[in-house]
Amino acid sequence: xxxxxxxxxxxxxxxxYDLTSRILKEYPAAxxxxxxxxxxxxxxxELACDPFRTGKRTxxxxxxxGALVKDCPGTNNYICCGLKILHFGQGCPMDCHYCxxxxxxxxxxxxxxxxQGDIVRELERRLESQPDRFHRFCTGEFADSLALDPVxxxxxxxxxxxxxxxxxxxxxxxKSDNIDDLIGLxxxxxxxxxxxxxxxxxxxxxxxxxxxLKNRLLAAxxxxxxxxxxxxxxxxxxxxxxxKVGYKRTIDQIYNTVDPEKIPWxxxxxxxxxxxxxxxxMTRFGPRDLFHLPYHRGLDGKFRIxxxxxxxxxxxxxxxxxxxxxxxxxxxxxxxxxxxxKAMGMKMxxxxxxxxxxxxxxxx
Amino acid sequence: xxxxxxxxxxxxxxACFWDNIGHRKLDASSRAQCLRRLMELFxxxxxxxxxxxxxxxxxxxxxxxxxxxxxxxxxxxxxxxALGRIHERTAFAMSFRPKxxxxxxxxxxxxSGLNLNNASQVIEDLIDIATAREMEIENIIAEFDTKDxxxxxxxxxxxxxxxxxxxxxxxxxxxxxTREGHEAWVKSLNLPRLVKITPANSFExxxxxxxxxxxxxxxxxxxxKEIKEIIPT
Numbered sequence: 041x042x043x044x045x046x047x048x049x050x051x052x053x054x055x056x057y058d059l060t061s062r063i064l065k066e067y068p069a070a071x072x073x074x075x076x077x078x079x080x081x082x083x084x085x086e087l088a089c090d091p092f093r094t095g096k097r098t099x100x101x102x103x104x105x106g107a108l109v110k111d112c113p114g115t116n117n118y119i120c121c122g123l124k125i126l127h128f129g130q131g132c133p134m135d136c137h138y139c140x141x142x143x144x145x146x147x148x149x150x151x152x153x154x155x156q157g158d159i160v161r162e163l164e165r166r167l168e169s170q171p172d173r174f175h176r177f178c179t180g181e182f183a184d185s186l187a188l189d190p191v192x193x194x195x196x197x198x199x200x201x202x203x204x205x206x207x208x209x210x211x212x213x214x215k216s217d218n219i220d221d222l223i224g225l226x227x228x229x230x231x232x233x234x235x236x237x238x239x240x241x242x243x244x245x246x247x248x249x250x251x252x253l254k255n256r257l258l259a260a261x262x263x264x265x266x267x268x269x270x271x272x273x274x275x276x277x278x279x280x281x282x283x284k285v286g287y288k289r290t291i292d293q294i295y296n297t298v299d300p301e302k303i304p305w306x307x308x309x310x311x312x313x314x315x316x317x318x319x320x321x322m323t324r325f326g327p328r329d330l331f332h333l334p335y336h337r338g339l340d341g342k343f344r345i346x347x348x349x350x351x352x353x354x355x356x357x358x359x360x361x362x363x364x365x366x367x368x369x370x371x372x373x374x375x376x377x378x379x380x381x382k383a384m385g386m387k388m389x390x391x392x393x394x395x396x397x398x399x400x401x402x403x404x
Numbered sequence: 405x406x407x408x409x410x411x412x413x414x415x416x417x418x419a420c421f422w423d424n425i426g427h428r429k430l431d432a433s434s435r436a437q438c439l440r441r442l443m444e445l446f447x448x449x450x451x452x453x454x455x456x457x458x459x460x461x462x463x464x465x466x467x468x469x470x471x472x473x474x475x476x477x478x479x480x481x482x483x484x485x486a487l488g489r490i491h492e493r494t495a496f497a498m499s500f501r502p503k504x505x506x507x508x509x510x511x512x513x514x515x516s517g518l519n520l521n522n523a524s525q526v527i528e529d530l531i532d533i534a535t536a537r538e539m540e541i542e543n544i545i546a547e548f549d550t551k552d553x554x555x556x557x558x559x560x561x562x563x564x565x566x567x568x569x570x571x572x573x574x575x576x577x578x579x580x581x582t583r584e585g586h587e588a589w590v591k592s593l594n595l596p597r598l599v600k601i602t603p604a605n606s607f608e609x610x611x612x613x614x615x616x617x618x619x620x621x622x623x624x625x626x627x628x629k630e631i632k633e634i635i636p637t
Contacts, residue, residue: 084449086463086464087448087449087452087463087464089448089468089469090469091464146464146465280536319466319470319493319496320466322496322497322500323466323469323470323473324466326500327500327535329535329536329538332531332532332533332535332536333532333536334532334575334576334579336576336579336605336606336607337605337606338605338606338608339604339605339608344606344608346576346578346579346582346606346607347606347607347608347609348578348582348607349578349579376608376609377609378608378609378610379609
């Protein structure tokens with residue numbers, strides 16, 4: 041699905057890039073502003089009562105400066121998988137109620153770096169400078185990997201790069217079903233297309249403009265048929281509205297659709313958020329039940345559900361996954377070693393430990 | 405100030421604004437009401453560019469919308485906000501509840517004698533419970549056993565401390581049981597006055613911190629020696 045874009049704001053120095061021309065052709069009806077006019081428009085958008093609402097249909101084309109290959113920032117006192125991120129822009133055309141981007145950004149438009157060649161060059165430099173170790177990459181620190189891919193074609197370009205580098209894996213994480221451009225690229229087995237999954241209730245009520253769960257699953261099947269591995273991320277898990285039944289149903293459908301051998305990993309994370317998110321989301325969407333559960337400040341200052349309750353939730357979901365695939369490689373995103381031990385029965389004391397655990401999906 | 409009879413409401417409000425803003429420090433409640441009125445009378449961009457800097461409100465971010473909602477609260481809530489009896493954050497949370505519930509919450513707080521932080525906490529917890537369970541706030545309170553949240557000896561309709569506890573128990577019973585269990589255990593240890601024991605933040609894991617205050621370096625060294633004997637590493 042190609043997300044609708046009404047306005048394109050272009051920085052003066054980003055105008056002459058190939059990607060800029062391609063995007064302008066893809067959206068012939070969009071209002072285009074360049075240079076100072078674009079900056080003024082951006083400033084006006086920021087003053088609107090809900091800047092994000094128009095921002096979701098506005099693309100800002102800029103040159104990405106600074107580090108384009110980054111480490112996942114993780115969070116203090118919890119274990120992080122150490123994924124490296126290819127930073128191609130920020131912002132997302134979808135509008136999930138729980139999205140943390142609402143807090144982190146003060147610029148409402150979706151920003152895309154038009155100098156994708158620089159990202160690829162930085163990536164290749166890194167891969168070639170460390171040929172003896174395994175690297176796990178994903179795209180989009182604050183963006184969906186595939187939402188805008190029908191217009192950028194960045195993922196296809198990356199698949200070809202990773203086809204030539206067996207010492208690395210690429211994970212494309214999405215809530216969209218935009219995988220058609222990736223079909224027919226003969227992936228070499230180190231590419232994982234990962235889908236963010238949830239219960240049907242959460243997906244339908246809180247994931248605005250994301251692909252429906254059925255479509256995500258159909259896309260996962262297509263991806264597997266085209267030679268890709270697929271991952272599934274239950275993140276955020278939100279224990280509302282008969283959640284046990286809801287998540288069980290989603291897990292059953294995953295395993296009814298995809299061969300477990302093609303799933304290198306599944307991750308889980310119960311909803312956690314910085315306190316400001318509740319107020320911002322309430323201002324934008326009104327009161328939503330998911331922000332009114334009993335939360336407590338975790339070790340990193342974010343709101344989390346009581347640890348013993350999280351353990352119960354994780355156990356329930358892991359049990360169902362293991363019912364279908366006892367060998368499934370399940371991991372937690374940003375959890376403590378205590379939760380790892382209690383919910384999974386695994387000793388996981390460090391970021392390196394988790395990184396090795398995930399690398400083992402590709403290193404035998 | 406002399407006002408021309410033919411002056412519009414807009415002109416009058418603006419004249420009043422400039423007449424007052426230079427020498428008055430507005431509290432959150434007045435600021436919210438003033439902003440709301442300005443937005444009714446002037447275009448949004450005009451308010452942002454001409455008036456906001458003098459109200460001390462940032463032109464970007466959620467603050468404007470938050471104040472606009474607060475400005476529409478019931479009078480009792482606005483008055484409690486002005487008197488510093490509830491936080492601005494709490495007033496904002498209340499703005500999503502119907503007027504009769506706002507009034508009920510204000511009565512509840514005034515009749516329980518809770519301080520600013522505790523009052524705000526109780527209100528926010530009640531709003532969380534009501535929103536998550538789609539209940540009316542009055543019905544949550546009605547579920548309490550009256551004797552559990554009232555205490556004739558404190559001379560108020562509600563015993564604030566007990567009310568706070570009761571609300572917390574409803575909101576997250578498992579967490580409260582753990583917290584109460586921890587407190588009972590610490591009490592059973594009969595700790596010396598200068599020793600404090602605290603769990604991990606929100607019981608995120610089973611680690612326990614012990615803080616000991618020593619009166620001197622000599623005393624600390626003595627204590628350390630004994631600790632090393634118990635925990636050699």
